[in-house]
Amino acid sequence: MSSTPSNLEDYLQLFISILSSLLDKHAPLKTVSCSTKLRKPFITQEILAAKRIRSRLERIYRRTKSSADLSNFKEQSRLVAKLISVARRDYFKSLISNSASKPRKLWSSLNSLLNRTNASPSLPSSTSSQLPDNFLKFFSDKISKLNSSLIPDSISPHTDPATPPPILSNFTLATQDEVRRAILFTSDSTCSLDFLPTCLLKSCLDVLLVPITNLINLCILESTVPAVFKHALITPLPKKNNLPLDDLSNYRPISNLNFLSKVLERIIHDRLLTHLNSFASIPSTQSAYRKFHSVETALLKIQNDLLLAMDKKQVSALLFLDLSAAFDTVDHNILLHRLSSYFGVQHSALDLLSSYLLNRTQAVIIGNTTSQSSNSFSGVPQGSVLGPLLFSLYTTPLARHLNSSGQSHHMYADDTQLNISFSANDSTNSLSLLSCTLDSIHSWLARHRLSLNPSKTEFLILGSAQKRNKLNFSSLSFCGNSIPCTSKVRNLGVLFDSDLSYDAHISLTCRSSYHQIRQIRQIRSSLDRNTSILLANSLVSSKLDFCNSLYFNLPQKSIQKLQLVQNSLVRVVTPSVRKYDHVSSAMKDLHWLPVEKRIIFKIATLTFKALQQKSPTYLSNLITVYKPTRVLRSSSQLLLAVPSIKSSAGRRSFSFAAPKVWNSLPLNIRSSTSLTSFRSSLKTFLFPP
Numbered sequence: 246m247s248s249t250p251s252n253l254e255d256y257l258q259l260f261i262s263i264l265s266s267l268l269d270k271h272a273p274l275k276t277v278s279c280s281t282k283l284r285k286p287f288i289t290q291e292i293l294a295a296k297r298i299r300s301r302l303e304r305i306y307r308r309t310k311s312s313a314d315l316s317n318f319k320e321q322s323r324l325v326a327k328l329i330s331v332a333r334r335d336y337f338k339s340l341i342s343n344s345a346s347k348p349r350k351l352w353s354s355l356n357s358l359l360n361r362t363n364a365s366p367s368l369p370s371s372t373s374s375q376l377p378d379n380f381l382k383f384f385s386d387k388i389s390k391l392n393s394s395l396i397p398d399s400i401s402p403h404t405d406p407a408t409p410p411p412i413l414s415n416f417t418l419a420t421q422d423e424v425r426r427a428i429l430f431t432s433d434s435t436c437s438l439d440f441l442p443t444c445l446l447k448s449c450l451d452v453l454l455v456p457i458t459n460l461i462n463l464c465i466l467e468s469t470v471p472a473v474f475k476h477a478l479i480t481p482l483p484k485k486n487n488l489p490l491d492d493l494s495n496y497r498p499i500s501n502l503n504f505l506s507k508v509l510e511r512i513i514h515d516r517l518l519t520h521l522n523s524f525a526s527i528p529s530t531q532s533a534y535r536k537f538h539s540v541e542t543a544l545l546k547i548q549n550d551l552l553l554a555m556d557k558k559q560v561s562a563l564l565f566l567d568l569s570a571a572f573d574t575v576d577h578n579i580l581l582h583r584l585s586s587y588f589g590v591q592h593s594a595l596d597l598l599s600s601y602l603l604n605r606t607q608a609v610i611i612g613n614t615t616s617q618s619s620n621s622f623s624g625v626p627q628g629s630v631l632g633p634l635l636f637s638l639y640t641t642p643l644a645r646h647l648n649s650s651g652q653s654h655h656m657y658a659d660d661t662q663l664n665i666s667f668s669a670n671d672s673t674n675s676l677s678l679l680s681c682t683l684d685s686i687h688s689w690l691a692r693h694r695l696s697l698n699p700s701k702t703e704f705l706i707l708g709s710a711q712k713r714n715k716l717n718f719s720s721l722s723f724c725g726n727s728i729p730c731t732s733k734v735r736n737l738g739v740l741f742d743s744d745l746s747y748d749a750h751i752s753l754t755c756r757s758s759y760h761q762i763r764q765i766r767q768i769r770s771s772l773d774r775n776t777s778i779l780l781a782n783s784l785v786s787s788k789l790d791f792c793n794s795l796y797f798n799l800p801q802k803s804i805q806k807l808q809l810v811q812n813s814l815v816r817v818v819t820p821s822v823r824k825y826d827h828v829s830s831a832m833k834d835l836h837w838l839p840v841e842k843r844i845i846f847k848i849a850t851l852t853f854k855a856l857q858q859k860s861p862t863y864l865s866n867l868i869t870v871y872k873p874t875r876v877l878r879s880s881s882q883l884l885l886a887v888p889s890i891k892s893s894a895g896r897r898s899f900s901f902a903a904p905k906v907w908n909s910l911p912l913n914i915r916s917s918t919s920l921t922s923f924r925s926s927l928k929t930f931l932f933p934p
Contacts, residue, residue, distance in 0.1 A: 253463040257471050264440045287336035295325045338776045358768050367483050369491045377609040377616035380481050383493040388573050397692045402579050410589035413520045418462045419512045421454050427511040436501040443504050461509050468596035474506035477607040500628035510630035528644035529862045533658040534633050537860040540737045541792045543657055546863045549899045551707050554666035556895030560708030561666040567701035571659035573624035576694040577602045580639050646689050650682045669715035680722045687724055699726040703734045707743055739792050751803055758785045758810045766817050777818045785814050794847040798897040807840045842931045845906055852903040853923050867900045883915045884908050
């Protein structure tokens with residue numbers, strides 16, 4: 246591409262035509278007939294030769310019936326079995342090791358090892374050629390019906406921030422190293438929209454890096470996203486396995502985008518995020534897609550507030566809002582105005598984002614059949630890099646609206662939850678206030694073309710059983726609807742119950758973990774020690790560690806359930822440890838901390854991050870450095886102030902757990918300067934002698 250055109254469209258057409266001609270020349274499309282009986286990938290030529298000898302010896306024995314020929318046949322059968330066992334073990338060892346950092350590929354490898362077939366996605370029974378068009382019409386009509394059902398008030402959705410933001414006029418051009426990192430960071434998944442298969446593009450990256458960088462920089466210079474980058478292929482997948490397949494409403498649209506479009510998005514995303522981090526742009530209560538923020542930090546803050554309310558003899562109402570097709574109903578005009586007024590994205594930078602959002606198209610693909618294309622007039626692309634961040638920016642003023650109402654709240658992407666704490670005697674007024682707040686949120690969302698779904702909005706009362714029994718209501722009023730109070734609800738992947746005991750969640754975790762342990766036990770003979778440890782950590786230990794900081798100071802019987810799971814996992818990974826043997830020495834060899842110590846490890850790590858990074862602010866604000874009124878030896882010990890909390894509920898809160906755990910650590914650990922050294926020293930300290 247020596248004579249490169251300066252115009253984006255011309256350059257893109259030249260790029261595509263050259264790649265297509267090279268692909269047709271060196272890898273032309275061919276029709277290949279494949280046998281329905283696939284050979285297992287670990288069956289080598291040596292094994293096939295040994296199996297042929299076994300078959301020949303079997304025929305000889307069946308003809309002669311002599312004991313000598315039977316002995317020869319059995320000996321060859323044992324040799325074949327041994328060869329297959331060794332080859333199978335080596336194959337899956339390599340496959341699983343290469344999939345360690347790729348969960349989807351790891352699951353695929355595990356399914357192959359367990360002979361679990363990957364069933365094709367379930368579809369309606371009438372799989373006619375019109376099915377893709379029917380799905381496309383249904384998905385489009387759903388958005389149209391949602392938009393037409395919204396009745397916004399007369400208040401303008403265009404609001405201005407309290408202080409003017411700094412201006413981002415244009416996005417800087419990308420460097421080759423930056424584009425290389427963006428390409429290598431993206432997964433190897435590919436679809437029919439790609440000019441080249443992703444793995445092939447990565448293998449030829451040294452040759453293609455310059456034209457790809459030029460293509461991305463032309464997009465930035467012209468503030469234009471090409472039409473081929475704005476087309477999505479939608480695959481309908483069932484929302485749940487137990488729902489009727491013939492009802493199209495039980496499917497969710499999963500979008501696939503062009504690979505290079507996602508590279509361009511990542512370049513824009515990084516520049517936009519750098520600008521947003523230069524000022525107080527995103528609300529502190531929004532935890533999605535932010536560094537140092539996670540599901541666990543969000544739940545820790547929510548649990549902290551609920552437990553401290555219990556400590557004050559109060560009950561709390563926790564309300565979970567559900568939005569219908571939230572990402573698909575975002576209004577482009579409101580979003581572009583918000584990017585300009587709230588976040589200072591203007592001029593060519595805003596033009597590029599406008600080009601990215603407008604005139605997008607989509608089609609549904611099922612098997613080899615693709616529907617006609619249709620225009621998408623609203624929403625941010627799902628499956629994209631920029632979409633989630635743009636949605637968070639779109640809903641940023643909602644946090645200010647909630648702050649003005651005085652309600653505690655937390656947001657994670659399109660999941661928003663409110664909570665209010667009150668004494669049992671003041672429940673009527675407090676719940677009336679919560680109901681009014683919910684109505685005002687409904688109006689705000691309708692004003693911004695977002696649809697709140699009353700039927701899926703959930704409501705939970707938390708507190709001690711004694712205090713809850715004093716309440717005389719069972720539902721909450723919302724826009725003429727009644728939301729019933731539930732006994733437990735799934736909150737960002739964790740089952741919350743009325744007394745925050747997590748009994749149901751721990752039972753579910755144990756049941757799921759034991760299932761995975763049984764799966765590993767079936768294939769343990771085909772794995773070496775390192776591979777089995779890798780699988781155990783990926784499939785079971787990750788479940789035990791998920792949000793385990795919430796378990797601090799839970800009753801010992803709850804922790805013991807999780808410990809029994811870990812003990813079973815140790816015995817699977819280390820077959821020499823028999824059923825009734827102690828696992829302490831084996832756990833030490835594996836370098837696994839017991840469950841209770843893992844909880845302490847997580848609390849200490851989160852405390853270190855909150856102290857060092859001052860982020861997330863909603864956790865760092867809960868801890869205070871100890872400052873004695875006079876000079877004492879403890880002044881230089883880097884201690885935290887421990888709040889005076891006596892109740893068992895309050896002592897489970899992060900406000901109490903963080904300083905309690907932190908102060909129990911030696912000074913050399915508390916004074917660590919990096920997270921790596923802190924975690925290493927902490928794990929050594931927590932290991933039993």
